[in-house]
Amino acid sequence: MIEFSTVELLNKHDWNNMGEWIRQDPGFPDALFKSNTISPNLGIEIKAWFPFATEITARFKDSITIFSQDNIDMALIAWLPENVIWGKPKIIDVLVVSGKSVAEA
Template sequence: MNHQEVLSIAKNELMALDSHLINVLDITKPTSIEYAKQLAKVISKLSPLLGNMIEFSTVDLLNQHDWAGSGEWVRQDPGFPDALFKSNSVIPNPGIEIKAWFPFATEITARFKDSVTIFSQDNIDMALIAWLPEHVIWGKPQIIDALVVSGRSVAEARALS
């Protein structure tokens, strides 16, 4: 197994997350219209906390795959990339930089300031995992979609702008 095969398998696992519930927090159903209005105003404050927990849960999910003893995914927090496939046999170690995106968050764009040189071996992918509470403003976090692309391609595109 090489780093491209590991990343391909990981990409398929992540892209299959549509409608997957992340069991890290359950926001209770509002008991009144006033409470719902207030919740809608402050729900964006959950983005950093739940984003971090979704990143952590993603590593757990990737480790559910049978990697045939070739390595395991570890969460690097802080660190780059967020998820690293630690292996003595798959060199360079593949990684995934995960951006858990909450559409109601106040942050519009992901921070991505690393240079193209970090991605020269094309062993790091970028995963954008979009999520919402399962009932838009209440319930458990639910993955609404995932996109996984080469980190190198993202860095090259950013360098052009």
């Protein structure tokens, strides 16, 4: 749901009729800016991270090739439930970095 909400939030911005964000499910990247004027289309791979989860490393299969044009960013969204063990996600923080830099690392 965090990924869907992120796309909805991005589309609240006025992009001057240059395009709109769509959610790709399944697909890569998670959010894609569909545009007839911007090429290649911009994208955001969204990783919603629950800090108490055991997995802390995102995996990017064939990521060096996919990120080679440097048009896809990665957004790490750290969240916790609004209450101790239940409730809607409460965003703790967001980190946005170049997907190419993540793939190279």
